[in-house]
Amino acid sequence: MNDHTHFLAELRRRGAVEIRRVVFRHNRTRLLSISKDRVTLNAHACFLSAPPEVLDAVARFVTADPRTAAHRRAVAALRAWPGVEAGLSAARAERPARSPARAAESSGSPEQRSFLRELYARLNASRFGGRLPGELPIRVSHRMARRLGQVRFAGESVSGRAAGAARGGAAPGPGAAAPAAGERRIQEIALSADLFLEGNDRELLDTMLHEMSHVEAFLLHGHRGHGAIWRTVARRVECEARACTRKRVRRRPRGTRAPGRVPANLL
Ligand SMILES: [Zn+2]
Secondary structure: OOHHHHHHHHHHHOOOOOOOEEEEEOOOOOOEEEOOOOOEEEEEHHHHHOOHHHHHHHHHHHHOOOOOHHHHHHHHHHHHOHHHHHHHHHHHHHOOOOOHHHHHHOOOOHHHHHHHHHHHHHHHHHOOOOOOOOOOOEEEEOOOOOEEEEEEEOOOOEEEEEEOOOOOOOOOOOOOOOOOHHHOOEEEEEEEHHHHOOOOHHHHHHHHHHHHHHHHHHHHHOOOOOOHHHHHHHHHOOOOOOOEEOOOOOOOOOOOOOOOOOOOOOO
16 A cells, blocks of 8 residues: 555545545645545645644544534644644745745735635625626735735826825826726726735725725726715725725734735635
């Protein structure tokens, strides 16, 4: 019996009988995931050397309902096993992260990008009545020092959402003429990478609604900034109708890596 078959047999012996296949991966962060059809377990290669009690936890991770305390205990037990950290570090050493310069220019992890695409589409349907474009470029910015998000209109002007009361969103200069409806386009929505930090999930949702309100106010009314038209939209979609949030938002310390996580339950 090779290691793979042995591992699978051990899991099935512990009750994870739906699993038919285990694929071992040298991931940098992800430990375990189950395929949609629940037949394949993707497991970090570190689990090939897992002792029996860690195999117990892997089996519980597979069999327990993710909403239960049993599942959370399984995750905690997995994380507590020293082999996990060793395995992840080894994978990171094998495949080093991109250079800081590249990272700064990147637009979030693939998971974050698909998460934001899906979030945008769902909010467009559920809160904006499908009024917004079906798709817009959405970027995760690693460089926003104070802002949480911004919309870039085709042209130059930007409406930003600042953290804290010290700074308002940048309004267009005086006399900026609104283009005719047919010419209005949105270049992109950008959100601060810090919104993906643990504890910021509500602010991530609120900032997305804030920026999407700018999209509607601009595309439908030629309105930029945080005036009455924008506030009406913001209130209708139930986000905080202010340029600067009054909530506390966690920021990462300067020079530290941006989080790669996505919220588990935002919708
Ligand atoms: Zn704004």
